[in-house]
Amino acid sequence: MQGGYYSSVGGMVTQIDRLDVIANNIANANTTGFKRDDVVIGDFLRLYEQAKDFLPIDEQTKDAAKFYNRSLNRVPQIVEEFTDRSLGGMMQTDNTFDFALGRENAYFMIETPEGIRYTRDGSFVLNEQGRLVNKEGYPVLPREYLDAPQYIEFIDGFQVEVDTNGNVYTRDLNNEGISEMALMTNIGIVAFENPKYLKKVGDNLYSYPEERNNEREALEQSGAVRQGFLEKSNINVVYEMTGLIEANRLVEAYSKVLKTHMDELNTEAITKLAAKA
Template sequence: MQSGYYSATGGMVTQFNRLDTIANNLANLNTNAYKRDDVAIGDFTRLFKESRDELPLEDNTREAAKFWNRAMDKVPIITEDYTDRSLGAFSQTNNPLDFALKNENAYFAIQTPDGVRYTRDGSFNLDAEGSLVTKEGYKVLSRSGIDYEGGITLDSTTQPIFSPSGRISSRNADGEIVDAGAVAIVSFASPEYLKKGANGLYEYAGKEINKDRELYTLNDDVLRQGYIEKSNVNAVLEMTSLIETNRLVDMYQKVMKTHMDDLNTEAIQKLAVRA
């Protein structure tokens, strides 16, 4: 068996998968609050060493050897994919219904047909009933209504004022300041369990959401009104990674071609002569 050929094939497939991640990052370069994804590349040996204690059979036994393919132990594979949650640049819009979150572990709670979801895209609107909604029409939940689908209703004739903690107020026709509740802004003890979905929404995949989720208090300085967080994708970095990945694919392709065209041909000719 030509283990080098299979190693090159595995390496090429890994780079194709990495290419998909880079392409998705570039496609979301201008998506509000988008967080770039990346991958860590390792080999089968690393995965085996990390998980062998969890195997059903003890190591160094004949039965356990079935889990260990020494001809494939150095094939490059994606061992981990992760999301870079660092803050993107803030862009001033002066729109009173645009918001940016200053803490990278902060999310708005949104009510969707599939349940509560979370987002960092604070580009909101008012619907016909005066409810604060996302661009897709999903209701933005209030701090007091996060567990029973309670939204936020604003008077479209007044300009709402949001404090840095998310408390909402407005001035009525008599000039009085009226309290309108607070927007639900949450953080997570284990943000790595947040799974990306459509329209910039996240679903929390942890088992104990009520334990891991924590509402920001009225004293927290987390909200910035009139600003939008942009994507944290660095176009130069992604293009550099794109070029590197393409070169690696080309290199693996040449290795595979050498194995198939040169080494196989030479082996067949020499074996035929000796026969």
């Protein structure tokens, strides 16, 4: 068995997968509220040490497994993929229905055909019915939706202001006798006990396991909402490009090692065996 060959194949596959993650980060550098992904690279030995006591046959958990997998122990593998949830920069737009969230563990609720989804992208608009929706046309939800389905709707001719807790106040601009802002509804902001279970599902949305809904909390005093702002992605393009170049060079290096094994070492071994025969 050519241990170097298998290690090189594993290393190349790992770096190609890493390239996919980095390329996706760069592609979303200008996506509102996008959070970068990254990977942890380990080896087979680390995975084996974590799982050996749970393998079904005792003989495979100790010396036997070490013997059979000796040449694979140091093969690089992606052992974990995670999302960096740090805040992105704030961009002022002064648009009435643009909202940014000023804390990490906070998300808007969106109703989709697949159920409630969550997002950091607060670039909202009003549809033809005056309902507050995201760019895909899915309704933005108030806190009360968790108890009884309802939506956030506005009437023409009203001034809209939203405080840092997501409470929506309106003033009738057509009635000169009304000068005070009146509380109308709210924009639902939720936090999660275990944000690591949030999963990206496309359209800048996240899903959360339904069986963990008891870990979801509607925030009445979040202090996080910034009207007239949008959160930028937390992508550092220079950092990502550095990682892209590094991964690409590693792929090339592993490729050269494989070529050496295939074209030189194997040829030499066959030649020597033929000479002895």
